[in-house]
Amino acid sequence: MLEIEGLDVFYGDFQVLWDVSLTxxxxxxxxxxxxxxSGKSTVLKAIMGLTAAKRGRITFEGHDLRRVPTxxxxxxxxxxxxxxxxLFGAMSVQENVLLGAYSCRDKAEIARRLEWVESLFPIIAERRGQEAGRMSGGEQQMVAIARSLxxxxxxxxxxxxxxGLAPRIVHQILDIIRKIHAEGISVVFNEQNVQLSFGLSDRGYLLESGRxxxxxxxxxxxxxxVVRRVYLGG
Structure with missing residues (x-):
């Protein structure tokens, strides 16, 4: 689905990724x-086009992503x-979520998508009219995920x-990722916690100093x- 080969990324004259490849x-x-x-956020930003790649290839289902705007x-x-x-803190929860469907012009389709994300996140339906900025950090994260979906x-x-999320909220987000995965959606996430990351994932990549x-x-x-010695102290 997604292939990255030999990715180099610079911030100005400073190189942050060296020859990164992943699938x-x-x-x-x-x-x-x-x-x-280590450069893990930069990998995601390069995929999305939020950071320009100096060298390398990024393809998604045969499309050259370096030639596609965000x-x-x-x-x-x-x-x-x-x-x-x-999020836009002064806007309502529902307004923030609906921004994720900005490119869709089919009102019936937007309604179906909203019903779907509300089934994944009941809090979205419960707090539709609340200002997003008045929610807790964990609740805001759910709104952000719903918006992307x-x-x-x-x-x-x-x-x-x-x-920055409390352990209880972390477990809720983990359950949501599992539900998203069960819908057939591929998920790439970055993290520093070893057990959390690799306990959830099908495959993983370890980055150090941009490599x-x-x-x-x-x-x-x-x-x-290697993981045990560097990250678990084993």
Whole structure:
């Protein structure tokens, strides 16, 4: 479904990704793990076109994503949940969610999508008229995910989806990712927690200093001596 080969990314003169390659299969959950500054968020931003790639190839179902603008990627079936949610706080919950379907002109289809996301997130239906900025961090994260799902993506990118959330909310978000996966949607997310990342994912990639240093199935990554030594202190 998604293939990245030899990706190099710079911020100005400073290189942040070196020769990064990864793949995401259909209906697959993939975790990108790494410490702060490892480049894991930059990988997702490069896929979405929020950060320009200097070199390398990014393809989605045969489409060269480096030639497609960000809004065009949404039309192809890719959506992204940005780090720290980025909601419009003064707008209602429903208004924020509906923004995710901005490119759809079929009102009946928009209504079907809204019904679908409300089935995944009952809180969206319960708080339709509430200002998004008055919700808790965990509730806002659910709104942000719901907004991204309104474009009906086949690939969902999630940038630090568990950042700053209480353990109870983290488990709720994990359950939501599993439900999204059960709908046949591929999910790529980045995270620093080893057990959480590779316990959830079909496959994973470990980044250090902008380079992929290890990849494998979730179980292989959990049992890796490299992961255990560097991240678990084993």
């Amino acid at each position: 995401v299969g259909s209906a697959e959950v993939v975790a990108v793990l790494g410490p702060n500054g 809004h065009g990627k949404v039309d192809l079936g890719i959506s992204m949940v940005l780090e720290r949610r980025r 309104m474009s009906k993506p086949r690939l969902l990118l999630m940038d630090e989806p568990f950042l 992929v240093v290890l990849s494998g199935t979730g179980d292989e990554m959990l049992s890796s001596d």
